Amino acid sequence: MNHLSLVIKREYLTKIKNKSFIIMTILSPMIMIALIALVAYLTQLNNNKHRTISILDESGLVTNVFENTENTTYVYLSNIALETAKQTVESKEEYGLLHIANGKDIDAVSNQITFYSKDAPSITLIKSLESRLEREFKDEKLKEQGVDITKIKATEADVDISQESFLGERTSKIGNVMKLIFGGAAGYLLFMFIIIYGNMIMRSVIEEKTSRIIEIIISSVKPVQLMLGKIIGTSLAGITQFLIWMVIGGILLTVITVVFNIDMMQMQTPQQELMQQTMENLEMNDKIQVIFNEFRSLPIINLIIAFVLFFIGGYLLYSSLYAAIGAAVDNETDTQQFMMPILMPLILAVYVGVFTVIEDPHGTVSTVFSFIPLTSPVVMLMRIPFGVPLWQQGISIALLIGTFMLTVWFAAKIYRVGILMYGKKPSYKEIIKWLKY
Amino acid sequence: MNDLLVTDSVSKKFGEFTALNKASIAVPKGSIFGLLGPNGAGKTTLIRIINQITIPDSGSVYLDGEPLQAHHIQNIGYLPEERGLYKSMKVGEQALYLAQLKGMHKAEAKKRLKYWFDKLEIGDWWNKKIQELSKGMAQKIQFIVTVLHQPKLLIFDEPFSGFDPINANLIKDEILQLRAEGATVIFSTHRMESVEELCDHIALIHKSNKILDGKLADIKRQYRTNTYEVGLLADNTTEVQQQLQDKFEISAADFKSLDNDLKLNIKIQPNQSPNDLLSFLTSKAQVNHFNELVPTANDIFIQTIKNN
Structure with missing residues (x-):
């Protein structure tokens, strides 16, 4: 050798x-x-946590906007004062309270929305609430301008660009x-x-x-x-x-x-x-x-x-x-x-x-x-x-x-x-x- | 060709530092050749060049008349001064590995290892790990690995360091026996008593130059001082001493004796013989002690280094 x-x-x-x-x-x-299994387990644990969010809408603009999902239940409160609502939510140990104050127009309303919760709320939740509300307010504004929303919805297009190189590789x-x-x-x-x-x-x-x-x-x-x-x-x-x-x-x-x-x-x-x-x-x-x-x-x-x-x-x-x-x-x-x-x-x-x-x-x-x-x-x-x-x-x-x-x-x-x-x-x-x- | 190994003006520089300057030595077949010199003189560099670990800048090395080549490593057994073994490897496996690196076949290596293990009474160490052994025990294994492939040339760099006197003796006897079986040994050490005991040739390297070499007996003759250590018993010591002083060079000596002798070192002139001295002494006193002061390797070492 x-x-x-x-x-x-x-x-x-x-x-x-x-x-x-x-x-x-x-x-x-x-x-x-x-470790992977632990992380996977913890992730699931986190995702499975059920949240209840109460909504006190004094403007009347967002009725029925939020739909219940698997992990989140939305409860609409009406005809109660904000302080009472806060107490109720806190005592029921719900996740939080979304308060939409009344205003003279949509812009005023959109600037007076507050989320009350015990701990700092999850950023993803706030983002999703914001984007849902923005869409709703946009629709409302379009309605105010006399635009037919169904027509706009009909004009929306779904674009998916397919890519191809000059040699024909897709x-x-x-x-x-x-x-x-x-x-x-x-x-x-x-x-x-x-x-x-x-x-x-x-x-x-x-x-x-x-x-x-x-x-x-x-x-x-x-x-x-x-x-x-x-x-x-x-x-x-x-x-x-x-x-x-x-x-x-x-x-x-x-x-x-x-x-x-x-x-x-x-x-x-x-x-x-x-x-x-x-x-x-x-x-x-x-x-x-x-x-x-x-x-x-x-x-x-x-x-x-x-x-x-x-x-x-x-x-x-x-x-x-x-x-x-x-x-x-x-x-x-x-x-x-x-x-x-x-x-x-x-x-x-x-x-x-x-x-x-x-x-x-x-x-x-x-x-x-x-x-x-x-x-x-x-x-x-x-x-x-x-x-x-x-x-x-x-x-x-x-x-x-x-x-x-x-x-x-x-x-x-x-x-x-x-x-x-x-x-x-x-x-x-x-x-x-x-x-x- | 009576020399097994010849180095012909071998030089090596490390950057600006000259480790070896035109060193030429000739190691006769069957001799034990002492390579001596103070620390840092260049001994290890020369040995590494012989082992082809270091490549010389100039000069050539011949083994058995042939210029040194890669395959010659099989004919050389080298026990370096800085030596050790893999700590976590088993003794037997390790010895087999090192033997195979020297070109031995596995079966042959196993057979010879068994012979040596039995000879040095370490047969039951085969499956032990080096870290379980003492330093002296590990040294025995290194020695076996060095000689196992029956090399023509054995190089030992400070072979006795780390051995207790009993094992040092054992190894010394093995070295002598290997020489008797035909091996040539290069032996590098600071221990002059083992040079005295073992070497028949020496070379002295100092500050990267070879300053002395030859047969140990010849060198001793060369360094002989014609001085005799003498112990005398006489009634009138001062008178005897006075008479001696007129004829010879004398100085006080110190050695052990039973009587209250007059102890002297007496140097005779080249035209005088020891018999002249002895007959003169016997005519004057009772001679209890008469001994030529032969220079020891140690004396020669120190004297040569000082003179350079």
Whole structure:
């Protein structure tokens, strides 16, 4: 067996046999699922709370405007004074009292509406009350102007712009949301992977230094081989852990959904909310059809290949930097000053991905950042579902691979000098010097 | 070719700092070669160059007549001064891993490990983790791993640090036996008594230059002062001392003796022989003690460093 595979095998086996690794692997998905289930449960609890709202309308403008819903009951009060109404509502422990005072015209009335409640009312409730009242007052005003409301209602049109690129690719709002989810998940996965397993590589390099075994090892193995072996072995352990997480997570999610009858889909994440809004107008059958079509229209093969390439490239790029940091220092507390320059571009990539790519996937900012090697893996993975020309992907990959090779060379230099340096925390200046040794 | 290892004016700089300046040494086959020098002299750099951990800026290294190549690591066993083992790995697994890195097959490595574990009476440690062992115990395992692949050249950097006297002796005997079986040993240490005991060749490195090398016995001859330590019993000591002073260079000596001797260090001139001194002494007094002052490795070390 050659040295590289021996090192990979050892790194992999010691990682997955490690007790804390095993505990983390089994416990993490359980904790995650438990948290998700808890949040889902709490959300449901909140949604299910029944509210009764009393309405004292002295203007007579909003009679029968509010209709009871599943969670909210509206009670109309009449012929009582405001103070009495307040007392009644409070004693009945109702959610609140909406008071609409009388005025000389609609404008006057609309400025004298008050909501009384024990605690500060929910903002969403106030907003919904406001928008319902605004619509009603608008209709009233139109009536005053002698406009026939039924005619206006008849002229309302429902517009849904369907989108199509010049090449004939159809898309829609739902499609865009799906692309965001795909790209976001890929980018975020890479980000997490780099942070978790990059650190693990760094720790394992430091461990060899502190246990003083390093000189024994590198009298048999070239430092570059040792470094690559560590990176690959740890990554394989990471992939194993991820797969186990997905399997356990999937099983747990299914079990909990069935046993506790909690509908995970009711959890409101921003994307789902967006998705629900865009789908509100569609019939159920149409929804499934649209999602299916959108899924098929995603550039699946391109997505998979790009994911693999950018994932490997980006991950290796960062993990070689982590390995170099591990080699340069003596213990974990000394790593802080070197971590910043690594974390900055990574976090920047995620921010650019989240804020810019959503806004404009092919804008200047997103395009530029999808070429810069330290940010390209995350940003490009987020852009690709929206369709990126192959030549752009090619250039980005080439830049990434070029930089990766440069980084490995650079990291290997630091590594081979750093692993034999004990006792002091090096400065950046010294590390640059090491490159010449 | 009688030299197993030859370094030919090997130099290494780290930035502005010269760690090694044109160091040439020749290690004869079957010898125990002491590589000596104060801290920071460049010993470890030279050893790392021999192990291909550090690449020299200039100069070349030959092992058994061939220029040093990657595959030669299988012929070298190296016990570094800064040494340790993976803390959370089991003793046996770890030893197997390190043996395989030296190019041994798993089955062969297992067989030889068992032999060595039994020999050093640590057979029941196989499944223990290093963190459960004491420092001395871990050192034994490091020693086994160093010699396991039967290398032609063994390099020990401070091999006895961390050992209790009993285990240090055990290891010393093993080193001697390995040499008897044909291995060549490079031995780097500050402990002059073990140099005295073990080495037949030495090289002294000081401030990145080699300043002395050769057979230990030759070097000692070179540094011989022709001084003899003498213990005399006489009735008239002052008179004897006076007579000696006329003929030889004398100074007071200090050693343990049973009687109330006159203790002197007497240096003879090149044209005089020890017999001249002895016959002169016997004619004047009773000689209780007569011993040539042979320079110790320690003396040579300190003297050479001071002179440079």
